[in-house]
Amino acid sequence: MMNDLSRLAFYGGKPVSEQPIRPRPVIDEEEIKAVEEVLRSRKLSSLAGDKTKKFEEEFAKYIGTKFAIATSNGTTALHTALAAAGIKAGDEVIVPPITFVATATSVLHQDAVPVFADIDKDTFTISPEEVKKKITEKTKAIIVVHLFGHPAEMDEIMEIARERNLIVVEDCAQAIGAEYKGRKVGSIGHISAFSFYATKNMMTGEGGMVLTNDERMANKAMLIRHHGQASTYHYEILGYNYRITEMQSAIGLVQLKKLENFNNMRRKHAKIYYDELKGVKGLELPVEKPYAKHVFHLYTIKLTEEVEVPRDDFVKYLRAENVPAGVFYPTSLHLEPLFQNLYERGKKLDFYKNVKYKAGDFPVSEDVSGRVFSLYTDPVLTDDEIVTISSAVKKVISVTT
Ligand SMILES: Cc1ncc(COP(=O)(O)O)c(C=O)c1O
Known part of the structure; x- marks a missing residue:
């Protein structure tokens, strides 16, 4: 009553x-001094200074991967990861419907199809059982989200991926430093993306990072971040300007400690x-x-x-x-207007016409x-x-x- x-x-x-x-x-004198030092150096871009390279090295060492590519935010990190993993138009990528929207829109940015799979009711992370049900011959990747800081069930996901030859992308935006069976998340899948948005467990205001042990993906991610430029004014692939600034990287180095x-x-x-x-x-x-x-x-x-x-x-x-x-x-993503009508509200790509989600599809979410x-x-x-x-x-x- x-x-x-x-x-x-x-x-x-x-x-x-x-x-x-x-x-x-948390912002102390140390972060303020670090930014001041960059400003006084006049080397504000990662193309001019050395803070970003240092931040990448330290972050890769902390998480436990060979390669790190810092980006302007977590959304650009996710998009870079998917593009570097070779996700292309019409590919299906399995994602959870309870997550920040960027997990799923990064798939759309590659003109690929986000295929939702329901979550575990206790950890709120993607359910391996539900992932299995969603795999088709078009499936290329699974994005796991370590939501709220709790790691997803990685062994089972990696096993499914191995059997079906799929790429696993870890969205670690909310789980910097979280561990799965003693391993840091972001070092388990094939490629991972982090966010250093102002509220995250460590932050740079805005900022992101892509990690991988795969040299080919790492090289591609580096090209994507910087206009697809392989050498000065020589463009190999479609790229963007997804670079982080030296001020952000300087804050990141302090926060990482x-x-x-x-x-x-x-x-x-x-x-x-x-x-x-x-x-x-x-x-x-x-x-x-x-x-x-x-x-x-x-x-x-x-x-x-x-x-x-x-x-x-x-x-x-x-x-x-x-x-x-x-x-x-507050809303499971499959019920948001964008995903209810991908063809009209996203790009008018024919294969989006067949994507239909309705209430009741993902009862746990x-x-x-x-x-x-x-x-x-x-x-x-x-x-x-x-x-x-x-x-x-x-x-x-x-x-x-
Ligand atoms: C799970 C998840 N993925 C992706 C992002 C995107 O990160 P950003 O806001 O840095 O673009 C966020 C954070 O905001 C997030 O929580």
Whole structure:
């Protein structure tokens, strides 16, 4: 039974936190000095300075791959990875429907077809069983997304890929430093893409990275990033300007040194949420599979049917308590207008006419998208703030279940 909603700050009650609690990137003197140094050097482009090369080397060493190609953001990293992997017009690429849109639009940018496969209900990552069902003779690749910081089931995915001769692309945007059976994600598939957007576990404001052990793919990725230029004013393939700047790489070098500490803080905050919220009616807390080191980019909770208000109202009530909460992702991508009508809304390519998605196609994704909300674990937040956020969740639960 619902209790008295008037206790909620949303309806005029006293908020749990007097001041708004705001997640934000960690930026210290070190990052500021690093950018200042680049500015003073006047070498702002990666074509002029050496920060980007250094950032690539250090990042590849940290994750454990031979090659790294830094890009302007995570979206361009994904597109570069797919193009370098040779995905071409009409190819089918299997992707999860619960992810940031760029995972699927990177496939469209190669004029290929995103084929959705449903997710696992506990980890929210692509289900190997569902992937198997979607493979056709046109399938060329699988994109796994290590969503919210939890690694996907890589052994099973790699096995499927081996049997069918498919390429595995890892979208590691939300899982920098996460591990699968002791190996860092981004070093397991054939090629991987990272994002260093301002909210990520380490950040450069905007920024991205492609990693691979495959020399041929690495060389192609380098061409794609820089106009397809093999030598000065000599263009071998279709390329873009997807270069990162030296200011971004300088920040990245500093943040990379702090990453382990950042991830430990995020894990500690996740543990506090867990201790504060375990056993609370109405909440299904995130899991960490035995094979996984979760880096909790977000602490994503599923509301159960015991909660008697829609998820969006729940989050509205929570925010009114002056605590941060997000919804990632409110709609399973196959129901978005773009994917409902790829032919009309994307490029008018004949093979998009046959792509039809409808409600009910991906029951786990559709269910999850309606019930999840995320709490923040950012290292700038204090342990006390994490406890306060947890109290706000308990308060809203107490009047909505
Ligand atoms: C899973 C996922 N893939 C891709 C991206 C794209 O990265 P960016 O925003 O740096 O372009 C993001 C992040 O925003 C993401 O969360």
